[in-house]
Amino acid sequence: MRVVFMGTPDFAVPSLRALAAAHDVTLVLTRPDAVRGRGKRLEPSPVKAAATELGIDVLETNRITPETLDRIVAERPDIICVAAYGCILPDSVLDVAPLGCVNVHGSPLPRWRGAAPIQRAVLEGDELAGVSIMRVVHDLDAGAYCRQTTTPVGEKSCPVLMAEVAELGATELLAALDDIEAGRATWVEQDESQVTYAKKIDKAEMRLDPADPADANLRRVRASLDAAPARLTVCGKGVRAIDARPSDADVDAGSVLVRKGRVHLGCADGAIELTRVKPDGKREMEAAAWSQGLHADAPTWERL
Structure with a gap:
């Protein structure tokens, strides 16, 4: 399949690499270079670095402008895949690809919609963390999911758990794309009564x-x-x-x-x-x- 990928941090890199190995990733959108870590220099996002290594065209943007949307449409993607991009996607993006737009979300939805699901799982003492492959819809992380898996939190640190969930996300994303392409994906609507929100950690x-x-x-x-x-x-x-x-x-x-x-x-x-x-x-x-x-x-x- 032709894929447009959107992502920024380390969490998104395993998904990008998995997609590039199995599908035709024609364009990567990521946040612009920024001062990262302890240095004072501008550094590319981990996703930009990985995409450059893989020889995939990169478009850096903080928002989806009309020009950006035109570029996405020009790629003629079969599906758009998102993993921790860090930007709100307008509804106009969601209808570009015939197979839709899916997101790798780092929690077993409906637990922990929002910006910091893995940190919240650790901070609140959850027994399980996980990942969901969900449809991107207008409301925040409210789409139905077709794949989901969990892993024990135990005594893992957040960086260790994030890396583990990122790898699970890559595996589940590939399986989801196979199911979607074959028309056998089963979509589960989230139980709104069980929703919790993972606001950014203060x-x-x-x-x-x-x-x-x-x-x-x-x-x-x-x-x-x-x-x-x-x-x-x-x-x-x-x-x-x-x-x-x-x-x-x-x-x-x-x-x-x-x-x-x-x-x-x-x-x-x-x-x-x-x-x-x-x-x-x-x-x-x-x-x-x-x-x-x-x-x-x-x-x-x-x-x-």
Whole structure:
């Protein structure tokens, strides 16, 4: 099939690569180059980089202008595939391809429609994350889906879980296109009574708090991404919690116990152990190395 693909971040790359191997991807739309990561230089989106490597024409745009729509129509796509493009698609796009427009959405719909489904699944303690291949419709993530699969969240960090779901999405997308092309796709309408929305993560939500349960603080660490990191204050200094695990240490809420190079934080109902951190203004390091600089006799921690 002739495919126009739309996507921007790392999450979309496995889907693009899978499509390019199995179908004729004639055009890729992605967000324009931007300052990404810790550098100050403009960098291409991961999708642009992958498309360039694959020799596919790329169109960079933040919105679907009349000129962009004309270009999409000129490609004569059989189907349009979307994965975390980051732009609202006008209704005029949805009727361009005879087989429609489908989206790789990172949740088992109707759970977590919206911008941050995988982070929300981690932050809210969901047992399962997943992916749905759904029709793009006018309302946000409200279309029927034809393929869906899940994976346990467990103790996975958000980056690990996102990579796993992205690969599942690529597999399900190819299967969906086979079904759609053969006319055997079964579309399931979402149960509106079960809908939840995954709004963008606010940085304030990710601040660890000694007044909260240990599990809530652990979930913040696991849900942490560069755009919204898990942070706290230890002995009056800011630090990012990169990795942590449950702890059975007996520590009062707000106290820090350093024992044999292990750093335990007291929470409302128990403790967590920091295993990797990034102090403000310093490099990322093991918590054991960082703990050597905690010279207070009775170190404490608090919400940043």
